[in-house]
Each structure stands twice: as C-alpha cells, then as structure tokens.
Amino acid sequence: MKEVKHYINGQYVGSASGRMFDNINPATGEVISQVHEAGEAEVDAAVKAARAALKGPWSKMTIDQRSKILHAVADGINARFDEFLEAECADTGKPKSLASHIDIPRGAANFKVFADMVKNVATEAFEMATPDGTGALNYAVRRPKGVIGVISPWNLPLLLMTWKVGPALACGNTVVVKPSEETPTTTALLGEVMKDAGVPDGVFNVVQGYGGDSAGAFLTAHPDVDGYTFTGETRTGELIMQNAAKGVRDISLELGGKNAGIVFADCDMDKAIEGTMRSAFANCGQVCLGTERVYVERSIFDEFVSRLKVEAEKLVIGPPDDAAANLGPLISQKQRDKVLSYYQQAVNDGATVVTGGGIPDMPDALKNGSWIQPTIWTGLSDDSAVINEEIFGPCCHIQPFDSEEEAIAQANRLPYGLASAIWTENLSRAARVAGQVEAGIVWVNSWFLRDLRTAFGGSKQSGIGREGGEHSLEFYTELKNICLKL
Numbered sequence: 001m002k003e004v005k006h007y008i009n010g011q012y013v014g015s016a017s018g019r020m021f022d023n024i025n026p027a028t029g030e031v032i033s034q035v036h037e038a039g040e041a042e043v044d045a046a047v048k049a050a051r052a053a054l055k056g057p058w059s060k061m062t063i064d065q066r067s068k069i070l071h072a073v074a075d076g077i078n079a080r081f082d083e084f085l086e087a088e089c090a091d092t093g094k095p096k097s098l099a100s101h102i103d104i105p106r107g108a109a110n111f112k113v114f115a116d117m118v119k120n121v122a123t124e125a126f127e128m129a130t131p132d133g134t135g136a137l138n139y140a141v142r143r144p145k146g147v148i149g150v151i152s153p154w155n156l157p158l159l160l161m162t163w164k165v166g167p168a169l170a171c172g173n174t175v176v177v178k179p180s181e182e183t184p185t186t187t188a189l190l191g192e193v194m195k196d197a198g199v200p201d202g203v204f205n206v207v208q209g210y211g212g213d214s215a216g217a218f219l220t221a222h223p224d225v226d227g228y229t230f231t232g233e234t235r236t237g238e239l240i241m242q243n244a245a246k247g248v249r250d251i252s253l254e255l256g257g258k259n260a261g262i263v264f265a266d267c268d269m270d271k272a273i274e275g276t277m278r279s280a281f282a283n284c285g286q287v288c289l290g291t292e293r294v295y296v297e298r299s300i301f302d303e304f305v306s307r308l309k310v311e312a313e314k315l316v317i318g319p320p321d322d323a324a325a326n327l328g329p330l331i332s333q334k335q336r337d338k339v340l341s342y343y344q345q346a347v348n349d350g351a352t353v354v355t356g357g358g359i360p361d362m363p364d365a366l367k368n369g370s371w372i373q374p375t376i377w378t379g380l381s382d383d384s385a386v387i388n389e390e391i392f393g394p395c396c397h398i399q400p401f402d403s404e405e406e407a408i409a410q411a412n413r414l415p416y417g418l419a420s421a422i423w424t425e426n427l428s429r430a431a432r433v434a435g436q437v438e439a440g441i442v443w444v445n446s447w448f449l450r451d452l453r454t455a456f457g458g459s460k461q462s463g464i465g466r467e468g469g470e471h472s473l474e475f476y477t478e479l480k481n482i483c484l485k486l
C-alpha cells in the first residue's frame, strides 16, 4: 500500500512512532494509502528545519531569484498536472472536470501571482524636519515574518494550501504545512516539485496528521513558530488562536460562514439561477463561500424555486472520471452523517423538501462512497439550526422577502460574515445593498469570481485578517521603519 510521509528538510520521512492512518477515497470508500501521523518529534524537526532555512540560502537570495524559483514551482505543478489532478480527485472524490478547472490551475497561479507581486512592492517614506535643520528620512522595509505554520482544510486542498504557501515563500518566509488528514496527498507531492524547482531544503516542510491532540495542535503549540494561517471551522480557529496567543504570535484566520444570496425581482433570472446553482452545489457544497441561505423577492419566489429545483435535479452525481458528473461525494462518511443530520433536522422543523433530502442510489462499485443528494428546502423559520449553522453540504434553504431592508437584515442576522451574492440588474441597488451586507466578500451578479489581488477574508466570526494581493504581503512580512538622520 502506498505511504504518504512527512516532508522535512527536503526529505520524505516516516513517523518515529510508526503511527499511520487510512486515507480513504470518498467516492468508493476504499483505502488508497497509509498516512504517517506526526508526533511532537516530527513537528519539532520540521520547525527546526524551517528555522534553520530562514538563515540559509533562501534569505540570501534576491527577490528576483526567489521569484524565479516560485515560477518554477508553478511550472512544476503544471508539468505534473495529471498527477496532481489524479491525487486530488482520489483524496476528495471531486469531479475531474472541476479540479482541472479550479483546484490545480489555482495551485499553480497562487505561486505565479505572488512571485510577480513581490517584485513590484513600493515602500513608504516620510521626510521629516528636525530642530537642527538637517532633517531625517523615515523609510520602511519589509522583512519576512519568519517561520509560518500553515493549517489547511480538505475542501480545496491544493488551492487553499498554496494560497498561503505562495505568498509566504514569496515574502521570504519558511513554512511548516499541516494539510487536512482527509487530503494529505497533493501537499506531500508538492515537496517533490519544490525540490525540483530549487527551493532550498527546509524552506517548505509538511507534517501529516490530525488536528486536535495531533500534528495540528503540536504545530500551533510550538513556541518557535512566528505566525499561523488557517482555513477551516470557526471553533478550530478559536483553538488555534488560543495557542497562538502564547508568545503573541500573529494569525490569519479564514473561517466558517452561513452565506446569504439575495435575489431581487429585477435580476436576470438565468444568471441568478446559474450562479445560485454553483454557489449552493459546487464541490458538493463544500466551499466556505457557498450560499446556504437564499432570500428571494416574493414576486419571483415560486418561479425561482421551481427553476432551481429543475436545475438541481439535472446535476449528475458520479465519480471523478465520469466526464458527465458535476457532483462528487462529500469528503467522508463523518461529514455525510453531519450533513444528513441537518437533512433530518429540516424535516423535523417542518421544511418543505423541494428536492433531495437523502442518499442517492449508486452502482455497487460506489456503494461505500459518501454520496448525498443535492437538496433544496423552503418553509423553515428563522430559529431552525438548518438556516443558522454552517452545514457544508450540497443544500440551500430558500425564503421569500418583501423589501430591501428585510433582505439586508436577514443576510446580517447571523454571527458569520464571510461572503454574499446579490442578484439584481439595478446597479444603484446593488451598490447600496452590497455596502450594507456584513461580509468580507460580496459578489454582484456572480459568485466565486476571483481576482487574486483583492482582499479576501471574513468579518464577524468568519475570520480575522485579509489575505490576497498586498494584504497577503502585509500578513507575511514585518514592516520595519528606519529613521535616518540626515
């Protein structure tokens, strides 16, 4: 059986304890590899390697040299595109049609964009008067933050891990990455690409394992890490924050959401249906930016619900290699149990199940996969957990509204504030509503349209800080002001 190891100081190594866990393909339920579980010893070795590499050749390179190497990393991902695709789809079960358009290309783009960006960063300077009349010049320089702990989730494994590693390395940091236990493979494979691209040993390290009481917790408790960046559940973010507080380490957290879509009667209905389909069901609903609450103006409510139902019922559920499939499984049986418990809760709370609500009938070879039906509800009242808690499955609840104020109030009533999608052809209204929705990211007449130069992150309990563009450079560097007396 294939083994997935840690990548520490440029070498693939197993765990001293010999502890391993199964990596399961969620499309088939089959064990596809054995993953080494890092203990404190492996995490410590990875952090030590990263610390040493900070002072090594990496820190002595010019920005141009570093940028060139990171372009080589992107090229290396593209050169091994099919291998990354295969590995990502085996770990997640997602359709190849999706991963080949989103996950793998973004894995490469995340290096290219930040490799270019660091070459074009200006710095601030202030001339000041001094009593002796000669003056002083204040200028700021950016220095790497140091060793960065990266903890990434399973829904977009390569994309979200490189979204952090790309800028971290571009800024001259070194990293220790802890990928999700559900999706260890592409992060491990990236070690080979790093080596081939000429990234010095110790700059990029990977420790495999679980979160609590395992590699994740050991990494966030390690005193010699300078900052953490995390994407995942809000409660996990709180735990990471507690650990990071010891030693006053910086954090960037991109956390859960319960995002609202707002569909006005003056929308282009075709666009709103197409966008809501993607925002509710893409990646089997496992996108933190997804729309689980859809508010539709009452005059078009019935038409919207019936059209969304028709489209949801056209989704083709199937394994990664099925070219027609556009809905894969959930990541695990555990996640399916969680999502199914909300499906049951919806029924208990009196929802009208417009479509779905259960497990699809799959052929024998796929019977043990974590398959689930795309589901739409109406009729729940605001106190139902189904419309208050992040489900992270292919489902949404649709509710009518009568006024712009009511739609905004509904969108804002939860403690989350990650993303929102507004559908209207009236641009004044779009700007007015977008300005009032409490979310870090608002899309108008689109969803998941990403420009990597823009600020990305959540407000309220959906996160702390922003990454993307210069915001990533801000997080992954320390600004030092030098006051030069003239």
Ligand SMILES: NC(=O)C1=CN([C@@H]2O[C@H](COP(=O)(O)OP(=O)(O)OC[C@H]3O[C@@H](n4cnc5c(N)ncnc54)[C@H](O)[C@@H]3O)[C@@H](O)[C@H]2O)C=CC1
Pocket (backbone or CB within 6 Å): 151, 152, 153, 154, 155, 178, 179, 180, 181, 209, 210, 211, 212, 213, 215, 216, 217, 220, 231, 232, 233, 234, 236, 237, 239, 240, 254, 255, 256, 257, 287, 288, 335, 338, 390, 391, 392
């Ligand atoms: N992108 C997102 O916003 C994601 C949201 N979720 C949400 O979280 C729910 C539960 O999924 P999980 O996989 O349990 O999410 P999670 O937040 O526990 O896992 C994300 C990452 O954090 C690590 N982790 C977990 N506990 C940790 C700890 N105490 N210290 C350090 N690292 C830790 C995990 O090993 C994984 O690498 C999902 O149902 C979904 O609602 C899950 C994954 C991604």
Ligand SMILES: O=C(O)/C=C/C=C(\O)C(=O)O
Pocket (backbone or CB within 6 Å): 155, 156, 160, 163, 231, 232, 254, 286, 287, 288, 289, 450, 456
């Ligand atoms: O950076 C992106 O484009 C996508 C981000 C998506 C998430 O953070 C998520 O689903 O967790």
